[in-house]
Amino acid sequence: MSRFPVENIRNFSIIAHIDHGKSTLADRLLEITGTISSKTDNKQVLDKLQVERERGITVKAQTASILYNYNDKTYLLNLIDTPGHVDFSYEVSRSLSACQGVILLVDANQGVQAQTVANFYLAFEAGLTIIPVMNKIDLKVADPARVAVQMENLFDTKEGEIIKVSAKLGTGADEVLKKVVDSLPAPVGSRDNPLKALLFDSWYDRYRGAILNIAMVDGSVSVGDKITSAHTNKSYDVKEVGIMHPEQTPTSTLYAGQVGYVIAGMHNIKEAQIGDTLYSAKHAVTPLSGFKPAKPMVFAGMYPIDKSDYVSLRSAVDKLTLNDSSVSVSIDSSPALGQGWRLGFLGLLHMDVFNQRLEQEYNAEVIVTSPSVPYKAKLLNTKANRHDYGQVDVITITNPTLFPDRQKVSEYYEPIVHGTIITPDDYLGKVISLCLSKRGEQMEFNYIDDKRVLLKYKLPLNEIVVDFYDMLKSATSGYASFDYEDAGFEPANLVKMDILLNGKVVDELATIVHREKSHDIGKAVCERLQETIPRQLYQIAIQAAIGSRIVARENIKAMRKNVLAKCYGGDITRKMKLLKKQAEGKKKMRKIGSIEVPKEAFIAVLKR
Ligand SMILES: Nc1nc2c(ncn2[C@@H]2O[C@H](COP(=O)(O)OP(=O)(O)OP(=O)(O)O)[C@@H](O)[C@H]2O)c(=O)[nH]1
Numbered sequence: 001m002s003r004f005p006v007e008n009i010r011n012f013s014i015i016a017h018i019d020h021g022k023s024t025l026a027d028r029l030l031e032i033t034g035t036i037s038s039k040t041d042n043k044q045v046l047d048k049l050q051v052e053r054e055r056g057i058t059v060k061a062q063t064a065s066i067l068y069n070y071n072d073k074t075y076l077l078n079l080i081d082t083p084g085h086v087d088f089s090y091e092v093s094r095s096l097s098a099c100q101g102v103i104l105l106v107d108a109n110q111g112v113q114a115q116t117v118a119n120f121y122l123a124f125e126a127g128l129t130i131i132p133v134m135n136k137i138d139l140k141v142a143d144p145a146r147v148a149v150q151m152e153n154l155f156d157t158k159e160g161e162i163i164k165v166s167a168k169l170g171t172g173a174d175e176v177l178k179k180v181v182d183s184l185p186a187p188v189g190s191r192d193n194p195l196k197a198l199l200f201d202s203w204y205d206r207y208r209g210a211i212l213n214i215a216m217v218d219g220s221v222s223v224g225d226k227i228t229s230a231h232t233n234k235s236y237d238v239k240e241v242g243i244m245h246p247e248q249t250p251t252s253t254l255y256a257g258q259v260g261y262v263i264a265g266m267h268n269i270k271e272a273q274i275g276d277t278l279y280s281a282k283h284a285v286t287p288l289s290g291f292k293p294a295k296p297m298v299f300a301g302m303y304p305i306d307k308s309d310y311v312s313l314r315s316a317v318d319k320l321t322l323n324d325s326s327v328s329v330s331i332d333s334s335p336a337l338g339q340g341w342r343l344g345f346l347g348l349l350h351m352d353v354f355n356q357r358l359e360q361e362y363n364a365e366v367i368v369t370s371p372s373v374p375y376k377a378k379l380l381n382t383k384a385n386r387h388d389y390g391q392v393d394v395i396t397i398t399n400p401t402l403f404p405d406r407q408k409v410s411e412y413y414e415p416i417v418h419g420t421i422i423t424p425d426d427y428l429g430k431v432i433s434l435c436l437s438k439r440g441e442q443m444e445f446n447y448i449d450d451k452r453v454l455l456k457y458k459l460p461l462n463e464i465v466v467d468f469y470d471m472l473k474s475a476t477s478g479y480a481s482f483d484y485e486d487a488g489f490e491p492a493n494l495v496k497m498d499i500l501l502n503g504k505v506v507d508e509l510a511t512i513v514h515r516e517k518s519h520d521i522g523k524a525v526c527e528r529l530q531e532t533i534p535r536q537l538y539q540i541a542i543q544a545a546i547g548s549r550i551v552a553r554e555n556i557k558a559m560r561k562n563v564l565a566k567c568y569g570g571d572i573t574r575k576m577k578l579l580k581k582q583a584e585g586k587k588k589m590r591k592i593g594s595i596e597v598p599k600e601a602f603i604a605v606l607k608r
Contacts, residue, residue, distance in 0.1 A: 001243070004076040005191075006257035010184045011078040011215070012131075013061075013095050015123060016105035017113035017481060018084030021135040023047055023058055025105060025167035025176070026081040032173050033066045033077075035245065046081040046246055051356045058083040059353050060323070061095040061201065063213060063259055064246035070181050077180060078243075078259040084115055086483050087347035090294040090326035093122055094274065097291065098200050098215035098259055101129035101184035103176065104155075108134045108142035108164070112150040112448060114420045114483035120155055129184050132157045133176060138166040149449045187217075187257035194283030195219035195227065197254075197262075198290075199276040204319040205263075210272035212262045213244070214254070217288065219280065222253040227264060230277040230287035236264035270318070274325040294326035295486055296344025297415070298465055299398040300351060301332050301369035301508065303340035309364070310339050316362035317341060320354065327354060332399065334508055337367060342399055345371075348465060369508045373461045374398045376413040376489050384408070400510040403496040414492035414514075415461040418443070421472065422454050423480035430475040431455065438463035439514075458487065462514070497522055497551075499529070500543040501595050509601070515546075522552035532601045535559035540595055 014022040026046050031038040046062040047053060058081060066077040080095040082088075096102070102123045106112055123130055132151055134144055148159040163179060165172030189196075201213035214221075221227060225238045242250040243260040254260045266272050275290030304313045321327050328344035345351040351371060358364045375397045379385045385408055389395060397403055419440070423431050425447075435442070435457050444456035459468075464484065472480050495518055499509035509529075513521050522544030529542045533556055540556040 001076075001251045001253055001255055001258060003074070004255070004258065006189060007186045008073060009076045009078070009186055009257040010101070010180050011080075011099045011187060011257075011259055012101045012103060012180055012184055013080040013082050013092070013099050013123075014103045014105055015082055015092060015096075015119040016084055016135075017107070017110070017115035017119075018057065020084065020105050020107040020110070020113075020116070021167045022081055022084065022105055025103070025133075025135060025165065025173070026064070026079060028167050028170045028173040029079060029177060030064055030066060030246070032170065033068050033177070035064065035066050049357065050360045051353055055353075057085060059085075059088050059091075061091040062246065063098075063201075063244040065243040065249075065259070068177055068181070070178060075181055076258065077177070080259075084119075085349060086115060086118070087345070087350035087353075088326075089118065089122070090346060092119060093126075094200050094291055094325075096123060096126045096128060097198060099128060100187055101131065101180070103131045103133050103180070105133050105135050106147055106151060108136045108144050108147050109139050111143070111147045111452065112154055112422065113481035114422050115481065117154060117420055117422070117454070118483045118485070130155075131176070131179050131183060132162045133172075134162050134164045135167050137164045138169050138171065146449050146451075150452065153448050154454075189216070189218045189256040191218070191220050191256040193218035193256070194285055195221055195225075195278070195280040196285045196288070197221065197278045198288050199229075199272065199274060199278060200291075201323075202272045202274065202325075203323040208239075208263050208265075210263075210266040210322060211248075212264070212266070212272055212278070214260060214262055214278065216254050216256050216258045216260070218256050218285075220253050220255045221262060221278075221280075226281035227262070227278045228281045228284070229271065229273070230279065230285075231273045232271050234271060235281045236266060239263045239265055272322060294328070294346060296326075296328050296374070297346050297461060297486070298348060298351060298371040298373055299342055299344045300371040301334060301337070301340055301399070302343050303334065303337035303367045303369075305365040305367055307338045313358075313364050313366065316358055316364045317343075320357055320362065324354065324357075326350070334369075334401075336506065336508060337369070344374075344398065370400075370511055371465070372398065372400050372512060373415050373465055375403075375415070375492075375494060375512055377404050377409045378411045378413070379404065379408060380410050382408070397512070400496055400512050401507045403494075403510075403512055406495075411491050412494040413489035414494065416487045416490050417459055417461050417464065417484040418487045419457045419459050419464065419482060419484040420454065421457065421480055421482050422448065422452060423476050424451055425453050427476040427480060428453060431472065431480060434468075434471055434475050435459065438468060459484070460490075460492070460514075462512075495546050497525070498545045499525065500541075500545060500550075501597075502541055503543075505545075506597075518546055519551050522546075526552045526554040529601055530554040530556055533595070533597060536596060 016022045030036045061082045064079050068075045082092045082095050151157045196218040197214040197216050199212050228235045240263040241254050277287035279285045330342045332342040333339050378394050440457040440459045446454045448454050493515045495515050497513050498505045526542045539558045542554045543550050544552040
């Protein structure tokens with residue numbers, strides 16, 4: 001690694017809208033530099049997680065170090081492949097802190113999409129050099145001229161600056177690498193200074209503890225060194241250092257400007273704080289500014305399916321949050337579900353992926369209660385409130401069961417986002433009426449070429465978090481794209497809607513809704529629960545209530561289910577199989593009172 005002084009290093013990310021080809025371009029860059037073999041059929045080698053391969057999306061940023069020979073010099077290029085979906089944008093912003101530049105990739109058929117705009121601004125505001133690249137020029141339907149107009153209108157890029165590539169075929173990939181070397185600045189920093197490194201990602205290894213992904217700002221770090229964490233002030237012996245090549249490849253030392261990993265025997269994973277500064281135990285340094293914590297957009301309770309799994313689930317949640325620091329965790333408990341957590345996520349896809357990773361990577365089975373966006377309430381200055389809430393004036397409600405009654409509150413507030421939609425103008429009418437039905441207010445309307453419009457809307461987060469994206473896609477035959485950013489809180493007329501099963505309130509199914517919409521939502525929720533909860537030995541009444549007023553009701557008829565009824569005659573193994581299957585079905589349910597509720601029911605509450 002000593003062969004690579006800062007002037008021979010370039011650190012960059014590939015950023016783009018979802019599916020515009022980041023991981024495919026990363027594959028080609030790794031192949032043409034001989035980093036991975038070009039003989040095998042490499043597909044998204046940097047999408048290492050099972051969930052990424054199954055869903056075909058990137059959820060984790062991944063680093064790969066590339067050696068690239070150019071102009072009689074060997075350069076060390078550190079490439080970070082990032083996710084495209086808005087729910088994983090925290091991965092993008094953290095990755096950018098380890099980079100001096102980005103490749104902004106735009107699909108030559110789909111053109112600039114909402115996430116392209118969002119990612120462009122992340123890079124622009126971070127002061128990074130941006131290399132505009134147009135991908136998929138091999139497609140028959142590609143329209144590079146139109147896409148170039150969009151890029152000029154939105155990002156002020158001139159047509160001549162755009163590199164046109166086909167990541168699938170490899171066309172133009174070499175030009176991209178040359179441009180990376182020629183136009184991106186080398187990292188600043190010096191190996192003669194004392195060690196200063198930014199911890200920008202980490203993950204847990206069962207045998208070796210936390211593995212820290214670091215960007216070396218100054219100095220060097222070698223096996224055997226003693227390093228200190230600015231966050232905890234604790235010191236550790238460095239056991240291994242190396243680069244992600246893309247697999248972990250040990251080296252003896254890492255120097256200023258390089259990106260790699262360190263293993264330093266951190267077994268308590270809470271010690272590996274993302275954004276921390278690592279320095280030499282001998283030379284304290286001023287810590288780097290780190291990262292703004294992620295701001296969760298939805299909260300949900302999480303409980304083990306089987307109460308006795310609490311301890312192993314706690315350890316799984318701890319380990320997974322080490323790899324996904326955008327999840328916020330606090331302890332929670334519920335009368336029906338026992339001990340668990342209240343987790344905060346950046347969106348529902350994020351929540352879904354987190355659950356799937358818990359199941360796949362840690363073999364943990366969980367129940368997730370209906371997700372809720374965070375609300376606020378300004379409390380009246382009364383003796384009772386001071387007794388219950390202390391001196392606080394405004395409380396944040398992340399759990400509907402803690403929603404304070406109207407008589408305690410002077411104003412409720414709901415979270416607001418600024419949404420960006422890009423759509424062909426044929427669908428404008430449908431898009432605008434969808435936004436109106438979601439209580440949206442238009443803020444901006446601009447043509448980005450002669451057919452496509454960029455719309456900005458102020459929208460309540462609660463209205464868009466569940467199915468807005470799906471509705472937008474179906475209203476526009478899949479052509480519109482959507483991205484949003486947090487825009488604070490605004491006053492709203494909110495009520496808590498309880499769900500009763502056979503007359504008993506089930507806390508875990510409560511939601512907070514807008515008063516005007518409570519009837520419609522109550523009806524829809526009861527219908528959904530009716531579809532989701534299986535028939536049981538007795539009739540079940542499902543009711544939605546605001547306070548003591550019932551706003552909707554559905555029934556589930558009783559049924560006696562005997563799985564062996566069909567199985568007359570002898571084969572005992574077949575009987576055992578059926579009984580086992582039934583038992584497994586039961587395991588995924590949770591008893592609330594005397595009613596078996598499947599885990600899907602908790603999510604069904606939110607869908608409308
Ligand atoms: N025809 C064509 N298809 C491409 C090209 N590049 C990528 N694709 C295809 O586009 C799809 C998405 O590619 P990915 O590389 O997974 O896109 P991504 O941007 O990494 O996706 P996310 O990480 O989920 O945001 C895949 O089916 C690729 O095979 C290209 O140059 N030409």
